[in-house]
Amino acid sequence: MMTIAARSRHEPRTPIDPRLDATLRYAIAIGAVLLLLLPAARGHHAQLGWLPLWLLAMPLSAWWTLHWFPLPGSALRPAAVAGARRRAIPQARRSLRPRR
Template sequence: MSTYRAVNVSAPARLAGPPDPRLAHLLRGLTLTGLVMVLLLPAAREHTQGLGWLPLWLVGMPLTAWWSLYRFRLPLGAGRQARSAAPPRRRRRGSQARRRKSSRSGLRTAA
């Protein structure tokens, strides 16, 4: 009989140290280079048959890799802080609402 243990996915992210600074520097450079290319070169904003939409590969993918290097941490914005300060909503206790019986009894018949 095999033993299955549930693993908390966020635990390794909290325990892991900071990412490799060389890789962070490389991804930051690729992202900024791609952004400059998309902004300054019209050819970098096109769609090609082989690669598809170039801004995705020049900006989007390096930016996603850079974000994942930091283990998908999201910046804590003002809206998120306001929600966390509010008390949690309470759920009503009791049974589920019931449907009302129709005032019309039976189906209408076509004359």
């Protein structure tokens, strides 16, 4: 079984959208500042739930996912392109047996 570190060294990485990366980093920074400076941000909200989850944990998990797993459609990998091509040799037809 190939480990994540071995896989990431050998497979080409898909490019990351710099706008999305910058937006997630900004959201992480804002969430961290809010959690450090506002004691109310460390609490619980009736409709949202635990606020540190939404202010820091969710943006961090989205940023981690962006860097470790490719976005669909962001860049076509050679394997995906090869699978989408049509066959060069047409498929064989069944021969009809005469009925008795």
